[in-house]
Amino acid sequence: MKLSAGVEWAIHCCVVLSQADRPLPGGRLAELHGVSKTYLAKHLQALARAGIVQPSEGRDGGYALTRDPGGITVLDVVRAVDGPDPAFRCTEIRQQGDLAAPPEECRRPCGVAQVMAEAERAWRTSLAGTTIADLAATVDGDAVRAAL
Amino acid sequence: MKLSAGVEWAIHCCVVLSQADRPLPGGRLAELHGVSKTYLAKHLQALARAGIVQPSEGRDGGYALTRDPGGITVLDVVRAVDGPDPAFRCTEIRQQGDLAAPPEECRRPCGVAQVMAEAERAWRTSLAGTTIADLAATVDGDAVRAAL
DNA sequence: TTGACGTGGATAGAATATGTCCGAGTAAAC
């Protein structure tokens, strides 16, 4: 199991944006974290599609959060960047091969899939318990604002 | 985030093995589930390295569980097949770029990394709460044993 | 002796993640 590296970038960008009072360009956000401008832009686009950040074009444009940092959970960002697909995908192998179960036993989802789904639910619940505002409180907000 | 498809194969194989009273060859396990023999063999080797199954070589050889199904958790199988690396890997981008935090502020792990680690802990805890024996109780054991 | 089986590595192909590029469009400045 592997999570896209862009997740770390995106969350940190959201924390920085929560400290800014005006839109920040994608290139500036990349410089602040020392990462690829163009690749970060791709993830910012994903955040925009998810409705987490609002892009403004033209000169002095950039990205800004669409709502209060306390209303954006870490899960929102992770789902936007990494995609909403669950990590475990059941391919219904119980219906294939020599010991294929009859269809009437497959109305209920496979027990294995249920366990994996429950675990992912716990994972998402944990991520949803922290907001960008919570994370912003753990960093030096003054230093971030001074770097604008 | 994506989980290896071999995880599904491996868990189902462990459930089948819990119903068997003698070693089952890897090729037979593949036929039972209708999957690639050679690729499944690779995952079975991973299970063997993790000490979950015990291979027996030579004629009439095969794989058997090393301990009671009640002592093997789903997490054990997932870690064996998918690897022990955490899904989220912090690259310490807070120490890079224009707003690099000074080292004295980086003694504690980044708050973002803490949140992600806590979520993965919840995921693993959930997986560790179910054993192969629990899963075996949800399938038709008679049908499996009849297919031997 | 023989045949079946697991082990490990080497080897392709497919899918995905990562990184880069340039054009269309926009808003500010003059």
Place this chain on the structure above:
DNA sequence: GTTTACTCGGACATATTCTATCCACGTCAA
């Protein structure tokens, strides 16, 4: 209103990983 600089957005390569296959070898039971 024109110019200009700046932005986003998607299309385009590259690298890494996952998936799948094959073969040579050692092992064990019949």
